[in-house]
Every structure is written in C-alpha cells, then in structure tokens.
Amino acid sequence: MRLAKFLAHGGVASRRKAESIIAKGRVTVGGEVVTDPARDVGAGDDVRVDGKRVDEEVREVWAVNKPVGVVSTAREPGRRPAVVSLVDSKARLYPVGRLDVDSCGLLLLTNDGGLANRLTHPRYEVPKAYQVKLERPPSEADLERLARGVKLEDEPTAPAEVRRLGEREVEIVLREGRNRQVRRMAEAIGNRVLSLRRVRFGPIALGALPEGGARRLNADELTALRQTCRL
Numbered sequence: 001m002r003l004a005k006f007l008a009h010g011g012v013a014s015r016r017k018a019e020s021i022i023a024k025g026r027v028t029v030g031g032e033v034v035t036d037p038a039r040d041v042g043a044g045d046d047v048r049v050d051g052k053r054v055d056e057e058v059r060e061v062w063a064v065n066k067p068v069g070v071v072s073t074a075r076e077p078g079r080r081p082a083v084v085s086l087v088d089s090k091a092r093l094y095p096v097g098r099l100d101v102d103s104c105g106l107l108l109l110t111n112d113g114g115l116a117n118r119l120t121h122p123r124y125e126v127p128k129a130y131q132v133k134l135e136r137p138p139s140e141a142d143l144e145r146l147a148r149g150v151k152l153e154d155e156p157t158a159p160a161e162v163r164r165l166g167e168r169e170v171e172i173v174l175r176e177g178r179n180r181q182v183r184r185m186a187e188a189i190g191n192r193v194l195s196l197r198r199v200r201f202g203p204i205a206l207g208a209l210p211e212g213g214a215r216r217l218n219a220d221e222l223t224a225l226r227q228t229c230r231l
Helices: 003-009 015-023 113-120 140-148 181-188 219-228
Strands: 027-029 047-049 052-054 061-066 104-110 128-134 161-164 169-174 193-201 214-216
Touching (some): 003 047, 061 219, 104 113, 128 181, 140 161, 169 181
Parallel strands (some): 104 193
Antiparallel strands (some): 027 047, 047 052, 061 104, 061 214
16 A cells, blocks of 8 residues: 555545655654655554554444435535534545435445445446335336336446335335436436435345444454455
8 A cells, every 4th residue: 555545544644644744754664764655555564653653544334324415425515414424433434435415325434445446336236225215106117117227318227126115116226326326217217206215235234223323334244245346
C-alpha cells in the first residue's frame, strides 16, 4: 500500500494531508525518513509520524438500515444527515455503493477499499434485492419485461429476478448497480415507484435491524461476503 494511503487508513489525516506530512520529513519507515508518498509499505513495517507508530486500520464492515432522507455519503455539507453518522465507529468508513436519499434499507459501510470495489463491480454480479411499492398494480407482462430487461436512456438493463409480493408490491433482484435503476425501470413500463427498500446485499439480509440502526458484521458474514465477490 502507498505510504500516503497507509497513513490515511491509520487515521492520521486525509490522503492529501498525509502527502504534505510526508513531504515535510515527519514520517519514518523502519527508522528512515521517507518523503515519497508513493513508497510501498505493509502491516509489518514500522511506520511513525513524529516518532509515534502508526498501525494499519483494522478492517470493518457495517450493515445500516438507512432511513429516507439520510444521504449515502461519508459526510454531508448540507443540512441532511450522512449515513456514517449512524455508525458508532472511529474507522474512516464510507458507503459500498449508494441508496438514493428517497430510498431506504440495507447499506453496507466499510474501510476496506478492495472489498468495496469487488462488491460494486458489475463483473462479480453481486445480487441486491429491493422491495418496491408501485403507483399502480403491474401486470404479468410488466413483470416479465422487468425480468427480461428494459431499455433505458443509456442501455438495456441486464436480466433481473422479479416476483410479486402484493397487488402493487414486487421484489426485484439486480446484479448490476446503475443510477436510480429500479425507479427508471419502473418508468420504462409506464409505472412509478412510491417506495423502495433494499433488503439484501449479497448474503447479508436487512432482517430485523431497526430503521436508523447499525451493526458490525461478524466473521462468518465477512467470509460469506468475500466468497460472494470471489475475494
């Protein structure tokens, strides 16, 4: 890992500020002053800032039940709350993918960039399940169109798993993640989403986690999550 990134993950400063700290000669690796932010370091290296040792940040993954109105960002400059404020952790967490501000449900937060990239990359086709309430009851033909894939402004959607939950409620499982995709899919069949809740991300289910609640994933869940994206 690059030295600047190592310092950022260790909670010293942002990556940009870490580069400035390195340039000032305040960082040593194995007792040697290093001024190159691109220097490769690992967990076994003795990295110090002003003589104080820096350890690589422990990797964490959290499940959050995001309420409507909460923004899927690490920090929000406006009045709306950011999702990281729901988690009691000192780690530098950020969302894995996004949920629209007007959507709710399961969102994963982590400080593991490699895992986050795998979970969101379309190559690994990690399934995400959504419970959707529509403005009007969809016909069987509508559900078949959603399952086959519908044409959006950019390109057709990939096949999805779709099942009816009620008169106007459906569950849609996607293996891709495009901007406001479920809402755009509903519009493509002449309908409109009234509410949207993500209930599963890979092997992780929302379950009984209360709205606004957060919990750290256990070792078994982390193993299952890594296996899902072949990490």
